[in-house]
Amino acid sequence: MTHRTFLPLSLSPPVRDGLGVGLVVGVSGLAFGTTAVSAGLTAAQACALSLLCFTGASQFALVGVVAGGGNVIAGAVGALLLGGRNTLYGLRLAELLGWRGVRRVVAAHGVIDETTAVALAQSGRTDARTGFSVTFATLFLLWNCSTLVGAIATEQIGDTRVFGLDAVGPAIFLALLWPRLREGGRVLLVAVLGAGIAVAATPLLPPGVPVMLAAVAALAGPSGAPTTGGPGSAADPSAASAAPEGRQP
């Protein structure tokens, strides 16, 4: 983890990693609160999304469709498609954490890019559990507080275009996606195809639908070649030197 430098070295590795990622990424809830209110959500709706979804990319996706005047149900479907990768993280974490019952029910809410990345970076179940828990707790607290602050501040501003906040949404997605785009190859092909499909379909289909249609691009490219996917690479904010959104959380 690249975040340990500004935290006391006396902390154990999982605590240090968890706090570092949680603090850095948690602040980007400000950007979510801002984007949500710019898109036309109320501060309460922005906060509800951060509390209930707690997975950045999905939250930004729903808000992005609302901003484009799209059908909110189509936006919700797009958000759930993006949330699908948390299922895969869960598959990986199930064995590693080995939690059952109530602990599993609570831990499930925290299965996102950042917690997975920190948990997988530890050695042994005890450290993995600690890393997961510290990241989850720090990030959940900060992400929700900073969403509230960002949303309320933006409600006071009025015309958000004056502050360039309309450029913030796409810039966040780009920063989240960047580590994967650097892989080039099939991933880059999928990205270009996805963007192309969405743009081509925009004049023809109701807003929100072109983004869902872009999921087809994920099937592109030569088969059989295993992707280098994984918590650290699937649009992982932590890889973008500041760790988001999706990563945000």
Place this chain on the structure above:
Amino acid sequence: MTLWIAILLTGIGCYLLKYAGLSAPRRLLDHPLVNRFAMTVPVALLAALIALQAIADGRDLVLDVPKLAGLATAVVALLLRAPFLVVILAAAATAAGLRLLGVG
């Protein structure tokens, strides 16, 4: 009201997706097609969102110079390996600065 319903449904759905993974048999992930699709779906969706947020307004394609310049600044910042928040602030500052100068 519809928006609140969408928020609740998305919240419940996102939780269930997480919980499903944490409780599902691990061999599901080993299925090549599941793995392949699931690992690149975020890339396709995020790329589509970037493109549409950059140039789409409803069903219209619109070129907003300050917004696109902001996005271009974000690309430069990412190439320079700037931290996440710096990338975002640079994009917003560029768009805001150009509008202040009367561009777009």
